[in-house]
Amino acid sequence: MTTTHFLAFPPSSLDNGPEDSRSRDILIFFIPGNPGLIDYYEPFLSTLRELLNEAKSLEHIRFHIYGQNLAGFLDDDHEPFTSQRTPYNLHDQIQHTLAALKKLRVDSGSRKGLPYDEVLLIGHSVGSYIALELFHQLLRDPDLAPHLNLGSGILLFPTIHHISNSPSGKKLDLLRRTPILGDNAYRIAQAFLRLFPQGALRWIVSSVMGFPAHGAEVTTRWLKSRDGVWQALHMGMDEMQVIGEDKWDEELWEIAYEAETHHKVIPKFFFFFGKHDHWVANHYRDDFIQKRQKQVERTRLIVDEGNIPHAFCIRHSEVVAEKVSLWINQIYSPSWEREVDTTTTSSNN
Template identity: 45%
Template sequence: MSPTTVIKQEAIPYLEYPSPNRNNPSRKQCLIFFITGNPGLAAYYTPFLTHLRQLLSELESTPTSNHAYHIYCRNLLGFSDADHSPPFGTPLPNQQSTTTLPFTLEDQIQSITTTLHSLSSPTPFHSIILIGHSVGAYIATEIFHRTHCTHLSPISTLPLTSGILLFPTLTHIALSPSGRKLNLIRTTPLLNTWTHILAKSIINLLPTPLLQTILSKFLSQPPHAASATLSFLQSQDGIWQAIHMGKDEMATITEEKWSDELWQLSRSSNSPSQSSKFYFYFAKKDHWVADEVRDAFIERRKTDARARTKAVICEEDIPHAFCIHHSETVAEKVKVWIQEITG
């Protein structure tokens, strides 16, 4: 991250769905923290999180429930022009041909860590469940790694109990069909330099009504997704942020770097012993996850008898971008896993 780029943490757009039992001292307060994919706009997940809130409220109303579930989701850095200054591409003083750049994957991990820390202060949660979609699953896993395994994170005292990883891109993303295309851009000097400029230039030529028609009629995006996409495309820095971070994902998400310790239930965890620590939900066919990479990852988890992981390959043909048309179906599955985690 450039030292001249200021993160305005308080200006990052977010969605929050508090529990109706948030002030009940007899309830165990559980934070459900959702981490988006790329492009990192929380607005894409409004139907998913709204339906999950409804399901968890129903769960809280049952006679045997003793939890209060709070849901929180925020944008990744750089997808709102208000969350940083100056704009990307601003020349640095006294540095010839050097400009500010978009945020990296490491920047996103550190920023999410900061938000988790602030949400848990001054009143800590009894437990925290991280849910990550796509690269958000990688971010969630890395936060677990730094908290439970290396103890280098400033949130190491937080009660991270379980991770629910939806359509996760955890290893060798560049081997996936879409990853190969993006990696070609990254490794081709001309494309690496000009792709985001060309893409933004084309978008700027299209009037808003035409963009709205393309999104809703030709791409069949429902209103919530079309609105989020339009906001993303018309922002000053969003396209550059998405491409820059995507290229960084190609370089960073390669060999699995986590030890078996991560996948085993931590001694300090508050999870019930019968629950899994990580839930993986893979697509049957995913343009961001190569089949052989997915299958090898699942097989490695099976070889560790102490690993508390559960992997499911979707048989319903739900696509990687589930938040466009399949929010309710995935929310139903996540609710079941949250119920298992919290007992």
Template identity: 40%
Template sequence: MNPKITPNTFLTTTGPPSDEKTTIFFVSGNPGLISYYHPFLSLLSRCLDEAKEKTSNVSFQIYGCSLGGFEITDESSRPPSSTNGIDLDLEDQIRFVQGKLSALMQDNSNHQAGIDKRQKVILIGHSVGAYIAMEILRRHREASPESDFDIIGGAMLFPTVQDIAASPSGQKLTTLLSIIPRLAVVVGLFARLLTFLLPTALLRAVVGFVMNNPPVHALDATCAFLKSRGGVRQALHMAADEMRTITSDKWSDDVWGAASAREPIAKLFFYFGRNDHWVADQTRDDIVAVRGRKDGELGPTMVVCEEGLPHAFCLNHSDVMACKVAGMIGQIVG
């Protein structure tokens, strides 16, 4: 497939066109604009190309797309929708992403007609994208062997997979929601009014000041997010549902890669932040203690960052994370 990078999509490949590709499928956090991650995914592609000897000369297809309701679209050409693309909860997003993955793999299968070999997928999830990725892994394993591809591993970055409401930011959001139950609607309307009144140049200046002079790609993505038809409302609606939904551990040992009942076992990596405002320290420590791999046992590899990388790594630390994730992928395929 030809590379394609748009505000709503990222698709590129490594290695010669004739190579069979392992698909790296990226799931973004909230707000779900893939354009925040364009530099990270581009650098990941470069890191994988430079480390081919460590990835057993495997070539990759790297794909990501914006979550449902976050797409940046010209309203004059916007297709009609029963939901107008907003107010999608976490379950809706899981189904949306699962549909994108299925469509991508079906398209790949059509391009590889005559090749009798199951395709391989590696999931990468950031923040709530890690929760979505784990749910997709669970549902995929329950559906196998009917599917025509295998999910062989995953890299979960700053993952909000349990008790998100207990985190510092989760507690603040929960309090706000108790005071203003219709927070998503109120803030969404305010954002629409603000972007309507402010000229583009002034809006960029205000956003740049509030974000403390972010890189251009993050400034562009944020302004597009604020000006989109329902992005702000969608982000807060989804965040409210995350507070209700992401609670206790919902996955079996098989999903965590800690059981050998059925092949292939998904080789998982979890990269946690230190003092992550969306993951309580106690929650992180409990996950590492209960689910982390023990010596000689199966299970996910869990790392707690000691380099001070922030939860929103895609703003200023894409280069560091791209190298780290390339190393994880090398271990998955190696």
């Protein structure tokens, strides 16, 4: 597999504070959902870059923003899929993301080539599952990447618990379990999509579905690619089998506490759930929140009171970037440990 397509937003002069003993280089590593195309998130990441540039309270932190495709969604990052060389599953994507993360180093300034002081993982949808699995693996076995200091996670519309019981998950899982149809769903989809020239398909996505220009362009390229739809369906069906009961349960949180004894950063997490997310079953979301309320010193659990959809990157990038910027300010604020909040809060924006 060749290098995966990525987007990078290096520090600007506004947040490239004086290089004294307080200066830190922090990598913000973004993991997309399915379909795993980082270009969907360009408006979100560029807005976040601008907001962090303006954050005077973080002037001694240089944030390096990086995000990349999941494997298999662009035709030029892999050999053509066949019945023997099938698309990548969720386990493959976790290993692919870990390999990319391990290679990254500070790419500018006097510390060029050195490891980052800390890494903040942001995951969307299944990207949140991948992020939590990376935390789990690296906290359990620090020797996997001793130079990586995973400090925090922001998990947006996380699909981390019984995804097959969500409204959309039930439909995809039914397709997966239907004999013959499940194994050939990608062929049916590809045959249907071949009926439309690229221009006509772009018009449908833009005018009928109402996608803005950037979303319509990314979607059209993906739908007309050789393997992109197959990759999305294959990975989605695998998610239905893999993302079930909270596999980390208390282990992830207990391992995190052990990090303190090894002079590692104890991770801090923000979970942002949609009010009505068709990929998240409300009762499993509420159960997860109830179980995590006792970790108030490390975890914030937020349920949106507005109507931001699961696929926020299509039309709601700016408002979600504002929220994430605020949470980053809170994570790296010295006052985090002194805050006395309720764990579950609401968002009206």
